[in-house]
Amino acid sequence: MVTNRFWKLNKYPEGNDFESALSLETAPLAETGDGEVLIKNEYLSLDAGTRMWMTPRTDSYQPPLPLDSPMMGLGLGRVVASRHTAFKEGDFVRCFGQWADYSLVKPELSDLRIMDENVSDPRQHFGVVGLNGWTALLGLREVANTQAGDTVLVSAAAGATGILACQIAKVMGAKVYGLAGGPEKCAFLTDSLRIDGAVDYKNSDVASELEKIEGGIDVYFDNVGGPILDAVLPNMALHGRIAVCGLIASYAEGGRLPGPSNFDQILMKRLTVRGFLCPDFFEIGNQLTAQLKTWLEAGKVTMPFDETQGLENMLVAYAKLFTGANIGKVIVKL
Numbered sequence: 001m002v003t004n005r006f007w008k009l010n011k012y013p014e015g016n017d018f019e020s021a022l023s024l025e026t027a028p029l030a031e032t033g034d035g036e037v038l039i040k041n042e043y044l045s046l047d048a049g050t051r052m053w054m055t056p057r058t059d060s061y062q063p064p065l066p067l068d069s070p071m072m073g074l075g076l077g078r079v080v081a082s083r084h085t086a087f088k089e090g091d092f093v094r095c096f097g098q099w100a101d102y103s104l105v106k107p108e109l110s111d112l113r114i115m116d117e118n119v120s121d122p123r124q125h126f127g128v129v130g131l132n133g134w135t136a137l138l139g140l141r142e143v144a145n146t147q148a149g150d151t152v153l154v155s156a157a158a159g160a161t162g163i164l165a166c167q168i169a170k171v172m173g174a175k176v177y178g179l180a181g182g183p184e185k186c187a188f189l190t191d192s193l194r195i196d197g198a199v200d201y202k203n204s205d206v207a208s209e210l211e212k213i214e215g216g217i218d219v220y221f222d223n224v225g226g227p228i229l230d231a232v233l234p235n236m237a238l239h240g241r242i243a244v245c246g247l248i249a250s251y252a253e254g255g256r257l258p259g260p261s262n263f264d265q266i267l268m269k270r271l272t273v274r275g276f277l278c279p280d281f282f283e284i285g286n287q288l289t290a291q292l293k294t295w296l297e298a299g300k301v302t303m304p305f306d307e308t309q310g311l312e313n314m315l316v317a318y319a320k321l322f323t324g325a326n327i328g329k330v331i332v333k334l
């Protein structure tokens with residue numbers, strides 16, 4: 001009998017205490033039903049947005065995960081059994097499945113896609129040519145209408161989505177600044193990614209640092225929300241655009257936080273503020289991948305990985321997103 005280990009959500013976590021809320025379970029591997037595909041996971045992606053699925057809030061873009069059910073996330077792996085005509089054994093695929101050794105999915109509900117095996121590092125299907133790449137490109141191009149010569153500011157700039165937003169904005173011809181926690185991350189942004197400046201939000205007064213940016217910020221790619229957004233708003237340029245990508249400062253709260261106290265700046269600066277969700281653009285995913293693959297192959301955009309070994313270490317890896325221990329994409333190799 002083949003068994004499957006999976007992470008089960010027992011209660012909604014408080015803060016970053018994931019150990020008390022999830023447990024690693026073992027169960028017999030379920031039969032592959034009609035229309036289903038069974039995947040042996042090789043890598044799992046840790047994504048900050050999934051923290052919201054682990055709260056009871058019902059007014060988010062996705063309902064909370066039911067308690068006593070497997071934790072869900074993005075996985076990369078190989079099809080080991082298929083009862084769906086579009087997929088066959090041996091296909092290398094990516095989908096929303098379980099945090100598990102094996103994911104059993106219905107392709108139509110899990111965005112199951114066959115991956116291009118010509119990408120030299122398969123992990124980049126979670127990176128440059130993955131959903132973080134799509135998100136960064138969408139936020140800059142479709143949402144914020146970034147133009148060459150714009151000044152772009154990115155928060156959580158040394159994280160997966162932020163690193164890509166910084167590099168893509170450079171490719172687009174923008175002047176790019178990043179906000180990140182700590183001197184190591186800021187040095188990475190300026191020395192390795194070669195962006196134009198980085199502000200350590202944990203050890204400086206963000207508002208006064210941003211005041212030094214000549215001409216103000218045309219585009220703010222916001223991954224964070226919270227007090228940093230308040231510091232950014234007065235430093236936006238006239239007719240600036242804000243792409244609201246994520247609000248990681250408030251995901252653990254399980255409810256709404258008060259709006260920005262500098263909200264008036266939206267009128268004073270005639271700003272456009274627009275939220276967006278990558279899955280809303282899934283139908284153009286292959287076009288986005290094609291563009292991103294060109295940049296990846298040309299060495300213009302890359303992604304470092306923070307890789308942890310073993311399904312049993314998922315929670316250690318996951319916590320990094322919220323403590324800021326990662327540079328680049330957090331993944332677990334199975």
Ligand SMILES: NC(=O)c1ccc[n+]([C@@H]2O[C@H](COP(=O)([O-])OP(=O)(O)OC[C@H]3O[C@@H](n4cnc5c(N)ncnc54)[C@H](OP(=O)(O)O)[C@@H]3O)[C@@H](O)[C@H]2O)c1
Binds near residue numbers: 049223224248320322
């Ligand atoms: N809209 C979409 O479709 C979409 C898609 C993907 C991701 N996202 C969003 O993008 C953001 C980044 O997600 P990711 O998965 O790529 O994670 P990530 O950036 O790799 O990791 C999260 C980073 O956020 C920073 N952070 C954590 N708590 C913070 C706080 N309270 N204040 C300021 N910074 C904080 C930490 O960096 P520091 O050390 O710099 O604090 C941490 O490394 C999230 O908000 C996520 O929801 C949105």
